[in-house]
Amino acid sequence: MKIMKVGLYNQKAEKIGEVNLPDRIFNIEINPDLVNQAVLTQMANVRQPLAHTKGRGEVRGGGKKPWRQKGTGRARHGSIRSPIWKGGGVTHGPLKEKIYSKKMNKKAKQKALFMALSSKVKDNQLMVLDLISLNETKTKRMKEILEKISVNFNDYKKTRKKHDSILLVQPDSDKNLIKATKNLDFAKIVRADSLNTTDVLEKKYLVLLKEAIPVIEKTYLKYG
Numbered sequence: 189m190k191i192m193k194v195g196l197y198n199q200k201a202e203k204i205g206e207v208n209l210p211d212r213i214f215n216i217e218i219n220p221d222l223v224n225q226a227v228l229t230q231m232a233n234v235r236q237p238l239a240h241t242k243g244r245g246e247v248r249g250g251g252k253k254p255w256r257q258k259g260t261g262r263a264r265h266g267s268i269r270s271p272i273w274k275g276g277g278v279t280h281g282p283l284k285e286k287i288y289s290k291k292m293n294k295k296a297k298q299k300a301l302f303m304a305l306s307s308k309v310k311d312n313q314l315m316v317l318d319l320i321s322l323n324e325t326k327t328k329r330m331k332e333i334l335e336k337i338s339v340n341f342n343d344y345k346k347t348r349k350k351h352d353s354i355l356l357v358q359p360d361s362d363k364n365l366i367k368a369t370k371n372l373d374f375a376k377i378v379r380a381d382s383l384n385t386t387d388v389l390e391k392k393y394l395v396l397l398k399e400a401i402p403v404i405e406k407t408y409l410k411y412g
Contacts, residue, residue: 199336214306240281243279300385356375
């Protein structure tokens, strides 16, 4: 497997060495159509069918025939639940049973993720940190660290807007890091074995903890 080298930094934004990134994950040719398909598939699979109209079997009332069948001079009706009555059921309306989910094979999904990761390397929007050590689990402290390391990113602006957001990838669930990052609107933290294309592309900058790299290899290269 080919290996590419990138800088390794500490949480003070000081370069302390280099780290190897596998080419099969971080240096592949990007196919925008495949990446787009992966994002649309993921969005479709979390979409909930909310629009729903009640049919005549779901609306209230109608237990009694509104008037007798003959002799009134009016048209015959069996129930006020009929769609032609005000307050009756709706005909051909949207139903919550609609399925929006899409399918995408695992290898294609994996390749789209690798393309998203490779795009961060090509755009100088990826940084590898040795570790993040918090002497206190404070949002303020985490914010200081992320702003300090962000000076190494291309065209980073300290605006805390969505286009300057950061995705922090940790090797496992560090509760202190999760708690310290939770209230930062410009940052999100995920485990290395829970990466997906949408999360990587949604955030402009990607920060990898060094120990997350072998976890990514072990998790996603198993599909060949």
